[in-house]
Amino acid sequence: MTVADNSQTPVLEAKGISKTFPGVKALQDVSVSLRRGEVHALVGENGAGKSTLIKVLTGVYQLDAGQLLLHGNSVSFASPRAAQDAGISTIYQEVNLVPLQSGARNLYLGREPRTALGLIDFKRMNRDAKALLSDFNIDADPTVPVATLALGAQQMISVARAISLEASVVIMDEPTSSLESREVETLFRLIERLKADGVAIVYVSHRLDELYRICDQVTVLRDGRLVHSGPIADLPRQQLVATMLGRELLAQHSRSSSAVVQPPDAAKVAPVLVADSLNRRGLLHDVSVEIRPGEVVGLGGLLGAGRSETAKAILGAQILDSGHVSVGGSPVALGSPARSIAAGVVLLPEDRKADGILPNLSIKDNIVLAALPRLSKSGVFSDSAANKLVATFMQRLNIKAFGPSQKVGTLSGGNQQKVLLARWLCLEPRILMLDEPTRGIDVGAKAEVRRLIDELAEQGLGVLLISSETEELVDGSHRVLVLREGSIVDELDGHRLNEGDLVHAIAGTLGGETSA
Ligand SMILES: Nc1ncnc2c1ncn2[C@@H]1O[C@H](COP(=O)(O)OP(=O)(O)OP(=O)(O)O)[C@@H](O)[C@H]1O
Ligand SMILES: [Mg+2]
Structure with a gap:
């Protein structure tokens, strides 16, 4: 033609x-x-x-x-x-x-x-x-x-x-x-x-x-x-x-599972996060999650299966009927995100527009927002420490902007996303929960975010990774918990940690299940 x-x-x-x-x-x-x-x-x-x-x-x-x-x-x-x-x-x-x-x-x-x-x-x-x-x-x-x-x-x-x-x-x-x-x-x-x-x-x-x-x-x-x-x-x-x-995209982008840094030996290391029997009528039923330092635990399931609710419950942002959460062996009172954050638990939420981005503020303000208490040691805010922190993360996440003063609302969608990620990372959490962290992020930046998660895990952070992309879960996690209608119905690791088995587990269909 x-x-x-x-x-x-x-x-x-x-x-x-x-x-x-x-x-x-x-x-x-x-x-x-x-x-x-x-x-x-x-x-x-x-x-x-x-x-x-x-x-x-x-x-x-x-x-x-x-x-x-x-x-x-x-x-x-x-x-x-x-x-x-x-x-x-x-x-x-x-x-x-x-x-x-x-x-x-x-x-x-x-x-x-x-x-x-x-x-x-x-x-x-x-x-x-x-x-x-x-x-x-x-x-x-x-x-x-x-x-x-x-x-x-x-x-x-x-x-x-x-x-x-x-x-x-x-x-x-x-x-x-x-x-x-x-x-x-x-x-x-x-x-x-x-x-x-x-x-x-x-x-x-x-x-x-x-x-x-x-x-x-x-x-x-x-x-x-x-x-x-x-x-x-x-x-x-x-x-x-x-x-x-x-x-050319760096080879790490499509690394095989064997390249995942091995998590610490389960028997030797105590979990950094223990969430025990979280219950909320109609939403979560006896959901228990343990994460060891250095471990990336994936959370799979369909929309409405309870993935975001589990993360919110661990953060204390979801009212529960019963359940316990402890971080580093110490119990955390439920129902208070501020206390959970102070204990080292952070969540990058799914709905960025509703839960996070302040479009009229600068990149810098958006990033340091959550870290303010830490940057204000003994009540005095250290601007130079803030600038350093912001510069580090802008570089590390490759945030494309003309400078830290640019309003977040004028950044491209993917770059807004990176700013929010930076906000939570600069808190140096012990548990990092990421709800769809690479949504809207280009393939190059996806590989960068994935590398960053690996790096953080290597430094001993525990990561809970929620994603609708099965490839991202399989490639990026050490094991994946599967939720269906508010209950954990399966846990995939080792040879069962592959996309085929994961898709079946998520959908609740048989097939591919090789273990008894
Ligand atoms: N209203 C605005 N004021 C200033 N700069 C802007 C504005 N809108 C977009 N830009 C800039 O223009 C460039 C292109 O942005 P655009 O949103 O078109 O990217 P994109 O290709 O859609 O990216 P993404 O995949 O992240 O959505 C970026 O550098 C962005 O910061
Ligand atoms: Mg865009």
């Missing part, structure tokens, strides 16, 4: 786009073409410019130079609403629903069905919303405030909203980062449907498997510049990663 073919006029074309923020050239002379019925992957490291390009295409940012063509005609969008009206529908990286409004209200925001009197017809809206969600096979209650729904359900509502706008272009910025595998499959079926309807789709994800499953074209950005564009079938995975990073 030739580019000159008229039926192949791109639906949306960006030509020579540039966009500069104070201190960074986020996009330099970037061009992409989106065609009917094609899924176009947009890839690049954290901070490469993916979200910025999307925001330029959708009227959130105005471009400094370049041109947008919609169906061959030059256009400019003064606002996201203008882009939406022109048929470009977007699912942004951060879930952006109105938290206290119902799912139905969010689905029909700005186009609510009205009664004869011009009032919102809530009855009809709820009915329509239910029908829409069930047509899309989305399992979420549209009548409750979206803030009360799990992150995945919220994201599926954004997806439903974007798709129901019947746009000619649908743009998805990391749509799957908060979805569990069942929801990902639902999303992929919806994407197939959109493709068949001739919609042009932009798809951003750091999960390479997904890109190869559903994308037709790929555009790679690096430091705001386009470095490659073409059919994804022509760019093997290794090469894609190399193109994206501008170097």
Whole structure:
């Protein structure tokens, strides 16, 4: 098929786009073409410019130079609403629903069905919303405030909203980062449907498997510049990663389990964390977890299986009916995160937007927030100690910013994530609990975070690793506990610590189980 073919006029074309923020050239002379019925992957490291390009295409940012063509005609969008009206529908990286409004209200925001009197017809809206969600096979209650729904359900509502706008272009910025595998499959079926309807789709994800499953074209950005564009079938995975990073990925990225530093001998070392019979009606049933210094314990399970609740319970942020937690042999009073943190237990929470990031504060303030008591020895805050700490972690986690004073809200998604990780690491905890630590982080940075976890474990930290990515659990843990409906149903280590057995254990299906 030739580019000159008229039926192949791109639906949306960006030509020579540039966009500069104070201190960074986020996009330099970037061009992409989106065609009917094609899924176009947009890839690049954290901070490469993916979200910025999307925001330029959708009227959130105005471009400094370049041109947008919609169906061959030059256009400019003064606002996201203008882009939406022109048929470009977007699912942004951060879930952006109105938290206290119902799912139905969010689905029909700005186009609510009205009664004869011009009032919102809530009855009809709820009915329509239910029908829409069930047509899309989305399992979420549209009548409750979206803030009360799990992150995945919220994201599926954004997806439903974007798709129901019947746009000619649908743009998805990391749509799957908060979805569990069942929801990902639902999303992929919806994407197939959109493709068949001739919609042009932009798809951003750091999960390479997904890109190869559903994308037709790929555009790679690096430091705001386009470095490659073409059919994804022509760019093997290794090469894609190399193109994206501008170097070969270090071999450690896909280390084999045998390369995991061995944990201390169970018989000789006392656990640093003992959580004993944690119970919460309807959520957790007799959940017990022991972690020895130097050990990385994975926690697997489906959404709602009780993984985050277990971590929150250990932190004291989840009300329990019964249970005991001790750190280094000393009991920790339950129900007080502050006391748990003082005892050396920290948690990187799953929902960063709700539980952590302060977008209007600087990187430095966000990082030192939790360490303030420690940096204020005998009541005096040491700014130089704070600066040193911040510099160390910015370098160690390779946080991409023009300096520690940059507001966190202006960092790319993955870099915001690293800032939060830094906040908890600089407390020098004894137990580090990480809930989906590499969500939204690019492959290079993923390898760095994994290396960092190994390094910390080697220094004697106990790590609890929660992840929906089975590969991450298997590669990164010494053993994996599997939760189902609030109970620990299996523990995988040794030869059973592999993705096949883990998937079965998580789903509760037989097969692959070799031990009696
Ligand atoms: N509003 C803003 N003000 C200042 N700088 C910004 C702003 N938005 C983005 N940037 C900067 O532009 C660059 C590109 O960011 P962008 O969010 O497009 O990256 P990304 O490719 O989406 O990364 P990620 O994979 O982490 O989401 C980054 O250096 C970021 O800090
Ligand atoms: Mg982004």
